[in-house]
Amino acid sequence: MGAGVGRIDAKFASLRQEGRAGLGVFITAGDPDAATSAALLKGLPGAGADMVEFGMPFTDPMADGPAIQEASQRALRGGMTLKGTLALVKEFRQGNQDMPIILMGYYNPIYSYGVDAFLTDALDAGADGLIVVDLPPEEDNELCVPALKRDMAFIRLATPTTDDKRLPKVLTNTSGFVYYVAVAGITGSASASNDMITGAVERLKRHTDLPVCVGFGIKTPEQAADVAKVADGAIVGTAVVNAIKGSLDGDGGATATTVSDTLGFVKTLAAGVRGARA
Amino acid sequence: MASPAPANSLRTGPDENGHFGIFGGRYVAETLMPLILDVEAAYTAAKLDPEFQREFEYYQKHYIGRPSPLYFAERLTDHFGGAKLYFKRDELNHTGAHKINNVIGQALLAKRMGKTKIIAETGAGQHGVATATACALFDMECEVFMGAVDVDRQKPNVDRMRLLGAKVHPVTSGSSTLKDAMNEALRYWVSKPDTHFYIIGTVAGPHPYPAMVRDFQSVIGIEAKAQMLEAEGRLPDTLVAAIGGGSNAMGLFHPFLDDTDVALIGVEAGGHGVDTDKHAASLTGGRPGVLHGNRTYLLQDDDGQIAEAHSISAGLDYPGIGPEHSWLHELGRVQYVSVTDDEALEAFALCTRKEGIIPALEPSHALAHVGKILGDLPKDHIVVMNLCGRGDKDVDAVIPKLEAKGLL
Numbered sequence: 001m002g003a004g005v006g007r008i009d010a011k012f013a014s015l016r017q018e019g020r021a022g023l024g025v026f027i028t029a030g031d032p033d034a035a036t037s038a039a040l041l042k043g044l045p046g047a048g049a050d051m052v053e054f055g056m057p058f059t060d061p062m063a064d065g066p067a068i069q070e071a072s073q074r075a076l077r078g079g080m081t082l083k084g085t086l087a088l089v090k091e092f093r094q095g096n097q098d099m100p101i102i103l104m105g106y107y108n109p110i111y112s113y114g115v116d117a118f119l120t121d122a123l124d125a126g127a128d129g130l131i132v133v134d135l136p137p138e139e140d141n142e143l144c145v146p147a148l149k150r151d152m153a154f155i156r157l158a159t160p161t162t163d164d165k166r167l168p169k170v171l172t173n174t175s176g177f178v179y180y181v182a183v184a185g186i187t188g189s190a191s192a193s194n195d196m197i198t199g200a201v202e203r204l205k206r207h208t209d210l211p212v213c214v215g216f217g218i219k220t221p222e223q224a225a226d227v228a229k230v231a232d233g234a235i236v237g238t239a240v241v242n243a244i245k246g247s248l249d250g251d252g253g254a255t256a257t258t259v260s261d262t263l264g265f266v267k268t269l270a271a272g273v274r275g276a277r278a
Numbered sequence: 279m280a281s282p283a284p285a286n287s288l289r290t291g292p293d294e295n296g297h298f299g300i301f302g303g304r305y306v307a308e309t310l311m312p313l314i315l316d317v318e319a320a321y322t323a324a325k326l327d328p329e330f331q332r333e334f335e336y337y338q339k340h341y342i343g344r345p346s347p348l349y350f351a352e353r354l355t356d357h358f359g360g361a362k363l364y365f366k367r368d369e370l371n372h373t374g375a376h377k378i379n380n381v382i383g384q385a386l387l388a389k390r391m392g393k394t395k396i397i398a399e400t401g402a403g404q405h406g407v408a409t410a411t412a413c414a415l416f417d418m419e420c421e422v423f424m425g426a427v428d429v430d431r432q433k434p435n436v437d438r439m440r441l442l443g444a445k446v447h448p449v450t451s452g453s454s455t456l457k458d459a460m461n462e463a464l465r466y467w468v469s470k471p472d473t474h475f476y477i478i479g480t481v482a483g484p485h486p487y488p489a490m491v492r493d494f495q496s497v498i499g500i501e502a503k504a505q506m507l508e509a510e511g512r513l514p515d516t517l518v519a520a521i522g523g524g525s526n527a528m529g530l531f532h533p534f535l536d537d538t539d540v541a542l543i544g545v546e547a548g549g550h551g552v553d554t555d556k557h558a559a560s561l562t563g564g565r566p567g568v569l570h571g572n573r574t575y576l577l578q579d580d581d582g583q584i585a586e587a588h589s590i591s592a593g594l595d596y597p598g599i600g601p602e603h604s605w606l607h608e609l610g611r612v613q614y615v616s617v618t619d620d621e622a623l624e625a626f627a628l629c630t631r632k633e634g635i636i637p638a639l640e641p642s643h644a645l646a647h648v649g650k651i652l653g654d655l656p657k658d659h660i661v662v663m664n665l666c667g668r669g670d671k672d673v674d675a676v677i678p679k680l681e682a683k684g685l686l
């Protein structure tokens with residue numbers, strides 16, 4: 001099994017064999033602190049997550065709603081950095097070779113780190129793909145092209161505003177899978193209807209052979225199951241981050257139940273996804 | 279007045295992808311990409327349409343009140359005892375600042391595109407007021423995002439926006455100032471892509487905004503050039519303007535970029551001093567990064583996290599700057615300096631007493647720098663300063679500070 005895009009391809013191949021969709025879970029690195037984040041990451045495969053979107057905290061997350069904004073702020077207050085994020089990935093990877101880790105965030109911390117140094121360190125840590133919200137195809141030379149050259153997957157977001165004319169542009173240079181953003185809006189907003197999601201996934205499938213995962217607005221095991229019926233993966237972010245938040249003490253610090261509560265919620269999502277096509 | 283651009287002109291940017299050198303670009307989420315491509319296509323067409331130009335000029339003249347005067351500030355010239363100081367009086371525009379120049383242009387563009395719902399961010403509230411005004415005029419729905427800190431310190435403008443029928447959303451995320459208002463406006467726009475037009479208030483944001491806002495503001499420099507030729511029979515020697523995002527400065531400077539004998543000086547907000555962590559001088563104290571859709575100089579920490587800016591002036595309290603300024607800074611065509619909160623306050627008081635003009639805190643920064651250089655320049659040297667806004671909005675905030683300093 002390869003690292004980088006190879007690990008993602010292998011994961012989707014094995015999901016296809018199992019005849020089911022995957023569950024992607026978003027958490028923010030360092031939310032609410034590095035040790036808790038490490039414990040969450042370590043527990044996610046056992047709780048049934050097939051893939052992690054690991055948020056690189058940023059002060060100005062332009063595409064995120066209040067829940068994920070606050071998660072970023074908790075992480076930054078706790079001293080999390082991009083270096084620290086990669087250290088968490090590295091620690092996890094020592095105990096797990098199978099679950100893809102997709103680093104998700106905004107470009108400025110990466111640009112500040114230096115694109116080459118970042119790709120070297122991220123691959124070395126065991127990260128497999130990147131989702132960088134504010135790098136559309138128009139800016140592919142920044143990070144996408146250098147990443148692809150080194151077999152780091154670059155996963156693009158397709159949205160309800162990406163029409164058929166634009167879709168080929170978005171799909172060029174995309175690898176690993178396509179992330180369909182189900183609602184025009186920020187994370188944590190309302191959910192799209194099943195019909196809309198089904199239609200959108202069918203449309204994407206006409207344009208690409210890559211797996212299609214759907215995120216934004218999936219909050220419950222039932223919704224995750226609905227998506228898992230039609231897509232190759234369901235990605236849940238805000239609801240998981242809210243589970244973390246719900247377990248914190250008055251100062252936003254972790255408690256004895258933070259890890260177990262959060263992983264408990266992930267288990268219910270995984271059960272939804274795994275039962276979807278049964 | 280505009281002469282054709284020479285081969286090595288500095289006025290031809292940006293390139294087709296919105297880059298000024300390495301700066302600018304379109305660093306936005308995919309949801310917004312189709313929208314800004316639409317805006318770009320519509321603006322490109324409008325620029326070539328004489329009817330659009332005619333309509334724009336009609337409102338400039340009859341509604342905004344352009345041209346704004348170029349005024350010889352004789353008492354301040356005497357006071358400083360050196361070069362001659364002229365004010366470009368954009369504070370006399372309808373709504374009291376240069377912001378309306380750009381807003382009318384974008385509102386006409388929105389109308390052309392069939393959009394009737396408008397979003398804006400605002401710091402000092404001048405852009406918000408101008409947008410609320412244009413929306414009343416053109417019968418459009420208006421929502422303005424404003425940092426909660428700014429809502430407090432620029433209350434008169436919040437009231438004006440409400441009177442004009444706009445809905446003001448106080449923003450409490452991050453530092454609760456202009457940067458966060460822009461984040462929130464972008465977040466809102468992503469959720470209303472089909473119906474809303476975002477009127478950005480400065481030469482920042484993703485392409486085409488920096489170029490479009492500059493074009494709409496360039497009337498300032500085009501007029502100043504003609505007026506100076508009429509008043510003095512020659513071009514000025516030095517232009518000075520305050521910089522928040524940089525729209526009043528770009529508007530004044532751009533028509534002069536190829537007149538290499540004219541020195542251009544942009545004045546950033548130095549807050550408590552650029553050697554402290556409380557200032558808004560992104561060129562002096564920042565480095566290149568990516569925020570709000572473009573690459574530009576930003577105040578940020580070692581990890582690429584955006585720092586909170588500080589300025590007494592809500593309109594300058596922004597950790598970035600328009601990308602074209604970053605480019606001109608690296609080329610060395612424009613010199614960027616900074617002045618502190620205290621220096622700006624003193625200039626505010628001085629202008630009020632010497633010229634009978636209450637300036638906004640933003641151009642008070644420009645005047646503070648003028649005060650530092652004017653006395654040492656020869657008497658036949660001519661300086662034009664952009665007096666880009668009036669200070670009514672700042673009166674409540676400034677009075678206790680002037681009293682504390684014994685200036686009132």
Ligand SMILES: Cc1ncc(COP(=O)(O)O)c(C=O)c1O
Binds near residue numbers: 592667
């Ligand atoms: C009077 C005035 N001047 C300057 C500014 C700063 O903006 P810019 O640098 O885009 O001119 C503002 C912004 O609110 C303003 O109200």
